[in-house]
Amino acid sequence: MPSLILILGDQLNRNISSLKKANKHEDFILMCEVSAEATYVKHHKKKIALVLSAMRHFSQELTDAGYKVIYIKLDDKSNTGSLESEVQRIAKAKKCSWVIITHPGEYRVYENLDSLKNSNLEIQWIEDDRFMCSRNEFADWVKEKKQPRMENFYRYMRQKHNILMRGKQPEGKKWNFDKDNRKTPKNGEIPSKPRKFKPDAITNEILSLVEKNFSDHFGDLEPFEIAVTRKQALIALNHFINERLVNFGDYQDAMLENEPFMYHSLLSFYLNIGLLVPNEIIVKAQQAYENGHVAINAAEGFIRQILGWREYIRGIYWHKMPNYSNSNFFNAKKQLPEFFWNGDTKLNCLSQCINETKNNAYAHHIQRLMVLGNFCLLTGIQPKQVNEWYLIVYADAFEWVELPNVVGMILFADGGYLASKPYASGGAYINKMSNYCKTCHYKVSEKTGEKACPFNYLYWNFLDKHREKLSSNQRLTMVYSTLNKMGHERLSDIRSDAKSFIRSI
Numbered sequence: 001m002p003s004l005i006l007i008l009g010d011q012l013n014r015n016i017s018s019l020k021k022a023n024k025h026e027d028f029i030l031m032c033e034v035s036a037e038a039t040y041v042k043h044h045k046k047k048i049a050l051v052l053s054a055m056r057h058f059s060q061e062l063t064d065a066g067y068k069v070i071y072i073k074l075d076d077k078s079n080t081g082s083l084e085s086e087v088q089r090i091a092k093a094k095k096c097s098w099v100i101i102t103h104p105g106e107y108r109v110y111e112n113l114d115s116l117k118n119s120n121l122e123i124q125w126i127e128d129d130r131f132m133c134s135r136n137e138f139a140d141w142v143k144e145k146k147q148p149r150m151e152n153f154y155r156y157m158r159q160k161h162n163i164l165m166r167g168k169q170p171e172g173k174k175w176n177f178d179k180d181n182r183k184t185p186k187n188g189e190i191p192s193k194p195r196k197f198k199p200d201a202i203t204n205e206i207l208s209l210v211e212k213n214f215s216d217h218f219g220d221l222e223p224f225e226i227a228v229t230r231k232q233a234l235i236a237l238n239h240f241i242n243e244r245l246v247n248f249g250d251y252q253d254a255m256l257e258n259e260p261f262m263y264h265s266l267l268s269f270y271l272n273i274g275l276l277v278p279n280e281i282i283v284k285a286q287q288a289y290e291n292g293h294v295a296i297n298a299a300e301g302f303i304r305q306i307l308g309w310r311e312y313i314r315g316i317y318w319h320k321m322p323n324y325s326n327s328n329f330f331n332a333k334k335q336l337p338e339f340f341w342n343g344d345t346k347l348n349c350l351s352q353c354i355n356e357t358k359n360n361a362y363a364h365h366i367q368r369l370m371v372l373g374n375f376c377l378l379t380g381i382q383p384k385q386v387n388e389w390y391l392i393v394y395a396d397a398f399e400w401v402e403l404p405n406v407v408g409m410i411l412f413a414d415g416g417y418l419a420s421k422p423y424a425s426g427g428a429y430i431n432k433m434s435n436y437c438k439t440c441h442y443k444v445s446e447k448t449g450e451k452a453c454p455f456n457y458l459y460w461n462f463l464d465k466h467r468e469k470l471s472s473n474q475r476l477t478m479v480y481s482t483l484n485k486m487g488h489e490r491l492s493d494i495r496s497d498a499k500s501f502i503r504s505i
């Protein structure tokens with residue numbers, strides 16, 4: 001009896017573990033475009049277009065390679081709209097009682113598909129071996145650690161996989177070169193832009209489909225210039241390694257008006273749906289260092305993001321789910337402001353980052369963390385709403401990577417399990433790392449009053465408000481000592497400015 005092998009929209013890789021089980025002549029490969037996945041939150045139009053176009057290209061590749069592919073299009077008349085019901089329908093039609101699935105990235109998808117056990121279908125779950133640390137290995141590493149820090153995990157991974165190592169010592173005699181990675185470009189010009197890709201006939205068909213079915217979703221659909229095949233993703237990867245990695249380290253935290261991509265790789269789009277795998281990217285970055293093309297701070301800084309952060313975040317997600325999504329350490333209750341959907345705000349940094357997000361379904365890490373995230377933390381926005389926003393607006397957003405970044409990193413909603421202290425800052429940090437403040441309605445140099453940068457008083461107000469929960473944190477000793485020395489009048493201005501600002505949004 002044939003097996004049914006379900007390939008999900010983020011598993012578009014010829015080496016995906018489920019496909020390795022396939023008998024080309026007997027088994028059926030099922031791929032489905034279902035409205036439930038596009039609408040459980042109203043994803044950015046570009047994200048839907050990326051996933052659907054990449055799926056159609058991948059199914060073509062599998063068919064050409066001789067697999068028996070059953071591809072369900074979104075507007076097929078018989079499409080029942082959810083993964084579970086499509087699996088049931090096709091399994092019945094093809095007389096399969098056995099479904100093989102590589103473990104999904106998201107808990108929600110796993111739960112939905114696992115419910116098929118209650119029908120007559122048997123499911124064989126297979127580990128997703130695209131990750132360099134399996135869920136079991138991470139569980140082993142994390143067990144009995146009260147605060148499992150990324151830096152320790154990263155060192156463990158460097159040693160285990162022998163990446164940027166000289167024997168037992170880290171290359172360059174340091175594990176981390178972040179101190180060299182905080183420059184701001186002086187003339188504001190980024191000479192090398194990411195590679196763009198022209199839509200082909202398949203993508204154009206998808207663009208019309210998305211416009212027709214999801215016109216009320218957030219974001220601009222066009223121009224659509226993202227890679228949709230492995231071949232194109234490899235071109236994007238090589239272009240990044242050859243032209244842009246060299247500056248990645250130096251300007252990793254920098255932000256400039258009208259430079260949404262800086263020297264970032266934009267590879268998360270491709271990594272997260274399977275067009276690229278982490279190991280091949282790391283190998284290329286390491287080679288670029290070894291052949292003298294890039295300095296250690298660039299190679300190490302970049303490799304840390306993928307081998308360290310990405311694997312660690314995924315490990316934390318599966319270790320802490322399902323309860324992690326309910327975390328709310330500060331009991332934050334505020335609604336997400338309307339301007340997160342249209343960028344219509346006088347805070348220039350937010351307006352820049354939101355508009356770029358709307359145009360590109362992308363913002364780089366420091367924009368997500370120190371502008372948008374910092375604002376949500378300081379103003380006390382409900383974690384559920386923040387999570388939903390991040391999941392909607394980015395083309396690389398999948399819950400396994402979005403949720404720990406929001407809950408653990410930006411909101412400290414897990415009480416410090418993931419981060420050793422909240423990533424909170426006043427306007428000075430944004431001013432140091434960007435040119436946003438130059439043209440802002442607010443003055444970054446002013447601490448309180450009508451024209452003062454809201455981040456300034458919101459920052460101190462946040463620390464003041466959460467004294468009980470935060471003041472014993474050793475990494476905050478200095479800031480609490482500054483806060484404790486503040487005069488009563490200054491503190492009272494901070495509280496009152498913060499209160500009226502938060503009320504006004």
Ligand SMILES: Cc1cc2nc3c(=O)[nH]c(=O)nc-3n(C[C@H](O)[C@H](O)[C@H](O)COP(=O)(O)OP(=O)(O)OC[C@H]3O[C@@H](n4cnc5c(N)ncnc54)[C@H](O)[C@@H]3O)c2cc1C
Pocket residue numbers: 263264265266267268269271272302305306309310311313363364365366368369373390394396397398401402405406409410
């Ligand atoms: C609040 C918040 C939400 C985020 N949501 C997502 C998300 O939904 N999907 C997503 O892929 N990343 C997310 N990130 C992580 C990071 O911002 C993006 O991976 C990165 O901006 C993608 O752009 P890039 O490919 O140009 O990255 P680069 O800066 O070029 O970094 C290279 C790669 O490292 C990995 N990486 C870097 N930082 C992280 C991190 N903190 N967590 C996991 N992987 C990381 C990514 O795969 C990325 O492609 C989020 C970060 C924050 C602070």
Ligand code: SF4
Pocket residue numbers: 346347348349350426427428430431436437438440441442443444453454455
């Ligand atoms: S002054 Fe404040 S609000 Fe304006 S851009 Fe700078 S940090 Fe943002």
